[in-house]
Amino acid sequence: MKILIYKRTHKGDPDAKGIFGNQDCMGKVRNWNYDAVIGIGGKTPWKEDQDIKFKINWIGLGPKKVESTLRGPGVVFSNFALFEETGEDIEDNYPHLFEYMYGSRKRFDMSSTLPAGVFMEVKNILDSAQIYPPSPEYHAENFNGFSKGSHGVTKQCTGCYNGKNIEIEIDQH
Template sequence: MKVLIYKRTHKHDPDERGIFGIQDCMGQIRNWNYDAVIGIGGKSAWKDHTDIKYRVNWIGLEPKVIGSTKRGNLIVFAHFELYEENGKEIKEHYPKLFDYMYVSGSRKRFDMSSSLPKDVYEEVKSILDSIKDSSPSKAYNIDGADLDTNINYNLSGCSRFFKGKEIEIIIQKCVKENIYKK
């Protein structure tokens, strides 16, 4: 199973309807081939969004494309939970995942792998198992013809522009150690 785990800097993407990409966050990464997504709060959250820091913010299983933006697909999930600031604290509940994503010199913004260290894999599996009986995203059955009337294309949240000037984003590759394949 391929799981995208990424650090969030702000709330509202996905929105309460479960649409990942509603503010164009993670851009083309949303187009990658994955089976699940776990959004966790990064240590450098936006002002007024610091309450998501180091928490499991949202989880989605079995993604489905319902549309696209200029930078990436709009995704909903067959099983979805949005916790935002009410999610479990990662350091307390998932210490191996915490170490993997935040400690030991890790500057990862995201990790997508079908292979994780065994102890991290067990915690990630536990997170995913916690929502296997959850309902789909509220927008899961949206009709493509209704997309424009049902989605707020507020792309200002995560654009590649800062103060009106285009910025370059560089993504580092992750180094895998102690690989456990399932």
């Protein structure tokens, strides 16, 4: 099982409809081959979103991708749990995951092999999401017009880069 774990800087992507990519966050990474996603609050979230820091913000199992005009597809999940600021504190509840993700400068991790302690904690997180229903938009064909220009969606995650077109290359070595 491949699990994408990434640090978030702000709320709103995914939104309450369960669409990962509605603000184009994580761009092309959304198109990678994964079985589950765990969104966690980063060390330095936006000023107005400080309450997501070091918390489990959302969990998605069983991704379904729908093409879009953005940098990557929109993604919905067969099981989707959105917690934002009410999620569990990672440092207190998942110390191995905390050290694994925050003990380095990594922005995200996608792996099918994790250290034993991290694996057990991640398994518990994913198991907890199995009771949640699908993303509200899971059965939609096109996410009600999810594409550039609809509902204020822009080509970039506008808050992330202040509307500037930039490219980031990540070297994981």
